Amino acid sequence: MKTVKLFSVFVSLVMFLGFLGIASAGTLDEIAKRGELRIACQTQGAPFSFVDRNGERTGSSVELCEMIAKEMGVKVKFLNYDWDGLIPALLSKKADMLAADMTPTLKRAMKIAFPDPYMYTGSVIFVKQDSPIKTLKDIKPGTKMAxxxxxTGETDAKKAFKDLKFKTYKGGGPLLINAVLSGHAEAGVNDISAVRSQVSNFPPNSVRILDGQLSKSPLAFAVRYDSPDLLRWLDLYFLHISLDGRLDKNLDYWVNSLDWKKDH
Known part of the structure; x- marks a missing residue:
């Protein structure tokens, strides 16, 4: 009987120590041991994440992630995905975190965890310059929307208008502008920051952004729910860079102006 009790205590101790080992081995430890932070992002998401005319990866999110890796003391590895491949890449553990101009919706939060938002934006409608669509009121049922x-733009448009005919694309915002200019769609919907920057790559006065935003939306990076340590770390990171001015400097250059155009 004494042998059985000692064995039970031994097994319990082993399980307890094993639990402590599992609990202490978090995502931050894995990143530190690996010496590399793996980030899922886009290459067609200017001004947040894109490849510039010099063939260099750059953008607001890219710069923020490079700062994150520097603070962690590790290298950064960017993994390229289309928009609909970002969340699957994170959930499959190919990436440690997701860095894109993503809105932390309640539906997405059922799958992935978002730190506190670092900025706010909203969806807008854009059309060809000579389009008969002059205002949001001119968006009628049956309008072909890219x-x-x-x-989030697709969701916002569905809420704002009835019976649209959606033409959906996998990739970046320039695909939507091309669809509108080529006549495959009568209008397009996307984040105002993305549209404002991407339109500047097309012929002058070829695209017109309609007055009025469909929504006011937060933007945030994302991690898995099994990475609470990384989630908390990102909250502290954005708190620090908001207090020391680095976040405002990033957003003023990349998002609130087109100053980056002359450099990239």
């Missing part, structure tokens, strides 16, 4: 598959 949107990124699974994007």
């Amino acid at each position: 949107a990124l598959l699974g994007s």
